[in-house]
Amino acid sequence: MKYLLIIFDGMADEPLAKLDGKTPLQVAKTPYMDDLASKGRIGAANTTPQGMAPGSDVTNMGILGFDPLKYYKGRGAIEAASLGIPMDTTDAAFRTNLVSTDGEKMIDSSADHISTEEARELIAVIDEKLSTNIIKFYPGVSYRHIMIWRGGSDNVHCTAPYKFHGQPFREHLPEGDGESKLISLIEDSYEILDNHPVNRRRRDEGHLAANMIWFWGESRLPDIPSFLREYGMTGAVVAGVDLIKGLGRMVGLKVIEVPGATGYVDTNYLGKAQYALAALDEVDFMWVHVEAPDEAGHESDIEKKIRAIEDCDSKVLGTILNGIKKRGIDVRILLMPDHPTPIATGAHTSEKVPFLLFDSTKPERNTLPMDERGAQDTKLIVEFAPDLMKMLLQAES
Numbered sequence: 001m002k003y004l005l006i007i008f009d010g011m012a013d014e015p016l017a018k019l020d021g022k023t024p025l026q027v028a029k030t031p032y033m034d035d036l037a038s039k040g041r042i043g044a045a046n047t048t049p050q051g052m053a054p055g056s057d058v059t060n061m062g063i064l065g066f067d068p069l070k071y072y073k074g075r076g077a078i079e080a081a082s083l084g085i086p087m088d089t090t091d092a093a094f095r096t097n098l099v100s101t102d103g104e105k106m107i108d109s110s111a112d113h114i115s116t117e118e119a120r121e122l123i124a125v126i127d128e129k130l131s132t133n134i135i136k137f138y139p140g141v142s143y144r145h146i147m148i149w150r151g152g153s154d155n156v157h158c159t160a161p162y163k164f165h166g167q168p169f170r171e172h173l174p175e176g177d178g179e180s181k182l183i184s185l186i187e188d189s190y191e192i193l194d195n196h197p198v199n200r201r202r203r204d205e206g207h208l209a210a211n212m213i214w215f216w217g218e219s220r221l222p223d224i225p226s227f228l229r230e231y232g233m234t235g236a237v238v239a240g241v242d243l244i245k246g247l248g249r250m251v252g253l254k255v256i257e258v259p260g261a262t263g264y265v266d267t268n269y270l271g272k273a274q275y276a277l278a279a280l281d282e283v284d285f286m287w288v289h290v291e292a293p294d295e296a297g298h299e300s301d302i303e304k305k306i307r308a309i310e311d312c313d314s315k316v317l318g319t320i321l322n323g324i325k326k327r328g329i330d331v332r333i334l335l336m337p338d339h340p341t342p343i344a345t346g347a348h349t350s351e352k353v354p355f356l357l358f359d360s361t362k363p364e365r366n367t368l369p370m371d372e373r374g375a376q377d378t379k380l381i382v383e384f385a386p387d388l389m390k391m392l393l394q395a396e397s
Helices: 031-038 056-063 078-081 116-130 179-193 199-205 227-231 242-250 269-278 292-298 302-327 372-377 386-393
Strands: 002-008 041-047 094-103 106-109 135-141 145-147 213-219 237-238 254-256 285-290 330-337 354-359
Touching: 002 056, 002 078, 002 302, 002 386, 031 302, 031 330, 031 354, 041 179, 041 372, 056 242, 056 386, 078 094, 078 135, 078 145, 078 213, 078 242, 094 116, 116 135, 116 179, 116 199, 145 213, 179 302, 227 292, 237 242, 237 269, 242 254, 242 285, 254 269, 285 302, 292 302, 330 386, 354 372, 354 386
Parallel strands: 002 285, 002 330, 237 254, 237 285
Antiparallel strands: 041 354, 094 106, 094 145, 094 213, 135 145, 330 354
């Protein structure tokens, strides 16, 4: 038996007037999800513990089988693990976005989805000019990077930049221990980056300038057990974003790098599925994560989100299911979003999400759809996210 956790990030949404009261997931053509749902079970899961924010760090940790209330210490350290950055328990890690501003307002928290090549050039100059013996910058993918403050404090509140698009960013500057240093770094970065040759070229080409850094996801290194120790199984993860790779690496999963996996709607959907299938020849548990629907939700782009969901279905799920059929292997599959990312707000919410549980050895007859209506109508409710992993791995469930 092989076990697959497939997460289409932020896929869940809310009814939209432009879609005649339907959600993007309900409108999207998803024949593979529909077929799997007809032979599996549909449930609804609460993936955000009370009192915690509905971020992908918290929700994915829970779905992976680890209680965020017990193990979560912040986002930055998880992404640092993905990059192989050494950390001590006394260090503080900060997710560092390259963002676009007009000097006053936050225009785009992804810097117009800057390319990794351009971003690395900008982070290199930031590291050269702003790093010290205790502060160091590390490049990641696209707009997502890391700052480590040796001996620094994570007792500071930093706001994720996607939460205040179009607003004056000075109203959302860090507050707490070390705030003056963090604010100084942010302000200095604008002076360094705004007129950098990379940004002059980006403006000439009609793109937004990546002209400032922004800190959030303040954290320390968590003491979290391995997946093998917790569940007695080896596994691997395929993802395009550092957060998921880092969480996988923290719990001892093999991180599989997929060429062209961008964490955006232009990601290598087929490659993710193909690499996941190949990994199943070596491991029993496979985690496949696709960020694209979430990014489209943050952009409040209805058509882009529908297309991302359809690509997830046809290119990822379809490829995996066809590959499994050719291999003739038995599988259990848990497929779900980690949280909703509604088009209306462009931000995550903590509403329950639908999930699909399928066992090829025990097909069922089901009429509930794999969408938000199915989550409303089902009697299968999971309030504690780590129970989802137990449901996936226990064949008798």
